[in-house]
Amino acid sequence: MSNEAVLHSHDVHSHDDHHGHHHHESFISKYVFSQDHKMIAKQFLITGMVWAILGGLMSVLFRFQLGYPDAEFTWMKDLLGKWVNDKGQITAESYYSLVTIHGTVLVFFVLTAGLSGTFANLLIPLQVGARDMASPFLNMLSYWFFLAASLVMLSSLFVETGPFSGGWTAYPPLSALASAQPGSGTGMDLWLIAMALFVVSSLLGGLNYIATILNMRTKGMSMTRMPLTIWALFFTAILGVLSFPVLLSGFILLIFDRNYGTSFYLSDIFITANNVGALPNEGGNAILYQHLFWFLGHPEVYIIILPAMGMVSEVLSVNSRKPIFGYMAMVGSLFAITILAFLVWAHHMFVTGLNPFLGAFFVLLTLLIAVPSAIKVFNWLTTIWRGSIRFTPAMLFAIGFVSLFISGGLTGIWLGNSALDIHLHDTYFVVAHFHIVMGVAGIFGMFCGIYHWYPKMYGRYLNNTLGYIHFWVTLAGAYLIFWPMHYSGLAGMPRRYYDYAQWESFKQFGDLNKFITIVAMIVFAVQLLFLFNFFYSIWKGRKVRSQNPWGATTLEWTTPINPGHGNWPGEIPEVHRWAYDYGKDGQEFIPQTTPVGSNETNHH
Amino acid sequence: MTTVSSHERKRLHPHKFTMWVALASIVMMFAGLTSAYIVKKANAKWLEFELPDVFWYSTIVILLSSLTVHLSVRSFKAREMARYRVLIGITAALGVMFVVLQWIGFQQIEAGGVPLFGFDSNPSASFIGIIGGLHGLHVLGGVVALVYIFLRAYIGAKKVYSSTGLEIAATYWHFVDGLWVYLFIFFKWL
Numbered sequence: 073m074s075n076e077a078v079l080h081s082h083d084v085h086s087h088d089d090h091h092g093h094h095h096h097e098s099f100i101s102k103y104v105f106s107q108d109h110k111m112i113a114k115q116f117l118i119t120g121m122v123w124a125i126l127g128g129l130m131s132v133l134f135r136f137q138l139g140y141p142d143a144e145f146t147w148m149k150d151l152l153g154k155w156v157n158d159k160g161q162i163t164a165e166s167y168y169s170l171v172t173i174h175g176t177v178l179v180f181f182v183l184t185a186g187l188s189g190t191f192a193n194l195l196i197p198l199q200v201g202a203r204d205m206a207s208p209f210l211n212m213l214s215y216w217f218f219l220a221a222s223l224v225m226l227s228s229l230f231v232e233t234g235p236f237s238g239g240w241t242a243y244p245p246l247s248a249l250a251s252a253q254p255g256s257g258t259g260m261d262l263w264l265i266a267m268a269l270f271v272v273s274s275l276l277g278g279l280n281y282i283a284t285i286l287n288m289r290t291k292g293m294s295m296t297r298m299p300l301t302i303w304a305l306f307f308t309a310i311l312g313v314l315s316f317p318v319l320l321s322g323f324i325l326l327i328f329d330r331n332y333g334t335s336f337y338l339s340d341i342f343i344t345a346n347n348v349g350a351l352p353n354e355g356g357n358a359i360l361y362q363h364l365f366w367f368l369g370h371p372e373v374y375i376i377i378l379p380a381m382g383m384v385s386e387v388l389s390v391n392s393r394k395p396i397f398g399y400m401a402m403v404g405s406l407f408a409i410t411i412l413a414f415l416v417w418a419h420h421m422f423v424t425g426l427n428p429f430l431g432a433f434f435v436l437l438t439l440l441i442a443v444p445s446a447i448k449v450f451n452w453l454t455t456i457w458r459g460s461i462r463f464t465p466a467m468l469f470a471i472g473f474v475s476l477f478i479s480g481g482l483t484g485i486w487l488g489n490s491a492l493d494i495h496l497h498d499t500y501f502v503v504a505h506f507h508i509v510m511g512v513a514g515i516f517g518m519f520c521g522i523y524h525w526y527p528k529m530y531g532r533y534l535n536n537t538l539g540y541i542h543f544w545v546t547l548a549g550a551y552l553i554f555w556p557m558h559y560s561g562l563a564g565m566p567r568r569y570y571d572y573a574q575w576e577s578f579k580q581f582g583d584l585n586k587f588i589t590i591v592a593m594i595v596f597a598v599q600l601l602f603l604f605n606f607f608y609s610i611w612k613g614r615k616v617r618s619q620n621p622w623g624a625t626t627l628e629w630t631t632p633i634n635p636g637h638g639n640w641p642g643e644i645p646e647v648h649r650w651a652y653d654y655g656k657d658g659q660e661f662i663p664q665t666t667p668v669g670s671n672e673t674n675h676h
Numbered sequence: 677m678t679t680v681s682s683h684e685r686k687r688l689h690p691h692k693f694t695m696w697v698a699l700a701s702i703v704m705m706f707a708g709l710t711s712a713y714i715v716k717k718a719n720a721k722w723l724e725f726e727l728p729d730v731f732w733y734s735t736i737v738i739l740l741s742s743l744t745v746h747l748s749v750r751s752f753k754a755r756e757m758a759r760y761r762v763l764i765g766i767t768a769a770l771g772v773m774f775v776v777l778q779w780i781g782f783q784q785i786e787a788g789g790v791p792l793f794g795f796d797s798n799p800s801a802s803f804i805g806i807i808g809g810l811h812g813l814h815v816l817g818g819v820v821a822l823v824y825i826f827l828r829a830y831i832g833a834k835k836v837y838s839s840t841g842l843e844i845a846a847t848y849w850h851f852v853d854g855l856w857v858y859l860f861i862f863f864k865w866l
């Protein structure tokens with residue numbers, strides 16, 4: 073089936089004018105119920121940004137508690153009402169809610185929907201040469217399910233008993249027992265509904281991305297000519313489509329335990345809180361939930377990082393004016409990571425009483441991930457090695473990504489050893505590991521993509537000076553916040569505690585915690601600067617005057633500066649070469665659409 | 677449109693392809709549930725009980741419906757619309773009948789003193805209720821899809837000559853059929 077047929081079957085264009093000038097679209101069909109992948113990308117991005125700000129603000133609030141456990145911020149009481157006690161400190165309950173919702177929202181809504189939702193939508197049709205997704209309608213639904221999920225999650229912040237507070241992993245019994253703590257009631261119901269909607273959104277999106285990449289490529293765009301962004305988004309979608317349903321199964325069993333008295337996870341435990349007493353359930357197994365959760369949970373971390381890796385590969389190559397080093401090795405390592413991602417989930421469960429013999433296999437498979445990861449790092453470094461580097465903000469964020477991925481990947485190797493993990497599990501060492509390798513690296517990948525493709529999205533540039541400030545403060549801040557956590561973690565400081573001041577052995581970290589809180593506030597403020605840059609530039613940014621401002625080879629830069637629905641006004645261009653002909657035969661770059669010359673040297 | 681290359685035409689229709697990926701996703705959901713079943717079975721206090729015979733009948737019914745949906749695609753392609761209409765009707769009816777039989781099966785399990793849900797339930801029964809129930813919902817989804825495609829061919833303003841939609845629905849139908857056979861074997865003998 074052709075690209076045209078897909079557009080036409082949804083009546084995106086009327087028949088005679090479907091190339092060139094646009095027929096009239098109402099505000100509603102253009103901005104709200106849009107089926108144009110580029111608009112859907114912007115919807116994902118902006119919704120994701122709203123969540124990033126809310127989630128970031130939550131972390132600043134709970135950092136207040138960690139940095140200043142004895143301070144009396146009575147002004148917070150006026151601002152946040154019942155979340156703050158009379159002394160002006162965040163209550164323990166709201167502290168746990170903040171941590172939980174911060175984690176959930178950043179992992180799923182920002183770094184999954186906001187990152188791969190945005191860039192899969194924007195880049196897949198543009199870079200493979202398609203007029204839109206395989207099914208623009210399902211694509212629109214994917215956004216609307218995400219928005220519905222967002223609204224439900226948001227509403228949980230306002231219910232009487234507060235949002236869910238049992239951690240982003242939602243382990244039973246806290247998640248299964250409505251009476252376990254206030255947040256486990258209505259808050260947890262809303263959390264589950266929101267997450268179920270989110271899973272549906274991811275599945276609809278993922279199906280579409282895979283179908284588009286495999287079926288809608290333009291003439292000449294063989295799989296091995298695709299830019300690495302597309303490969304990365306492809307593997308991301310496969311991971312999502314195969315792992316989210318398993319999470320859903322876990323949630324379904326959880327819903328039955330919560331509401332219909334089944335005993336999948338709940339057993340005859342005794343709960344003192346709220347005078348719950350002994351549970352009537354029998355024979356449930358809370359570890360079963362952990363298996364189902366982490367079977368998604370581990371692939372999920374790669375769902376976050378693969379799109380970032382893809383965009384970073386692309387941006388590093390474009391801005392070093394050099395072909396990516398080891399294209400096939402990059403694809404191969406993405407593939408290896410995808411396969412391994414399904415085989416290592418139990419490394420999150422080394423201390424659950426997992427059979428140590430079984431654990432040994434999971435150690436081996438986990439450490440194997442270091443191999444493809446190292447290949448990628450090596451190839452990124454060799455790509456920029458001796459390049460004519462242009463230090464655009466996007467390029468800086470790409471380089472920052474590589475730095476963070478190395479730092480965080482190395483601590484992964486510590487954690488992957490089950491013997492070391494007995495000491496490190498559930499300490500700040502884990503917090504440091506995953507924030508550096510996933511949280512900050514993922515956000516850096518996202519910024520790298522935003523700075524690089526902003527001209528394609530809005531036809532204007534972001535302000536560079538603000539971009540540089542944004543980059544340097546965020547990079548320095550991220551390391552200052554998370555690096556020290558390795559030390560407190562090694563010293564045994566557990567994660568997820570409300571107040572460490574009561575604890576003789578962790579008093580030594582009091583000042584460190586204060587320091588981290590101050591840096592966190594600064595870093596948050598700088599993100600507001602970025603937000604300003606983003607919205608200001610949409611209307612007031614420097615206008616893009618050339619079709620291909622970065623001198624890149626890929627297809628999105630052959631579209632008009634402000635492409636309409638359908639992307640190319642005329643025919644879809646044909647592709648004659650791979651995406652990385654930089655500095656070949658003395659030419660600075662050769663677009664993918666340029667036919668191979670007769671005297672050209674070896675050719676991909 | 678000239679840039680639509682001939683090799684693009686030979687490819688699978690993207691919507692068909694999307695259905696195959698969706699099926700992989702559904703497989704993962706049931707794989708998750710049945711592996712949870714296996715894990716749970718290894719724990720203490722697992723209740724063993726016999727499945728009522730009515731599940732044999734529902735299995736036969738759903739197998740039959742696969743045959744009728746297959747024949748209906750054939751008649752649609754041969755443009756034997758009368759036959760097509762009858763066969764689609766029978767398929768949808770068999771689908772509903774399957775779900776009813778499953779429901780009766782669940783009732784019989786409960787009547788035999790094995791509650792599916794509630795505090796006195798055992799996970800072995802709850803699993804059958806949940807997995808079987810989810811499968812039934814997937815069958816009902818298939819019935820809705822068939823009815824929709826059937827009506828679209830008649831009531832819609834323009835006539836639909838392409839068999840793509842029908843073929844996609846038929847693929848799905850065979851899939852939920854096969855899925856039930858797997859689940860039946862799983863519950864009965866594993």
Ligand code: HEM
Pocket residue numbers: 241373374376377419420438439441442445480481482483484485486487488489493496497498502505506509510511
């Ligand atoms: C060399 C590669 C890596 C290895 C060997 C590794 C290993 C591990 C291990 C063993 C844990 C469990 C620690 C514990 O809870 O005791 C862990 C936690 C975690 N890792 Fe990694 N990791 C690697 C890379 C990554 C990457 C690339 C990401 C994300 C993009 C990531 C995200 C996470 C997250 C989110 C957690 C913590 C989840 C939680 O408990 O809340 N890791 N890692």
Ligand SMILES: [Cu+2]
Pocket residue numbers: 369370373416417419420
């Ligand atoms: Cu993991």
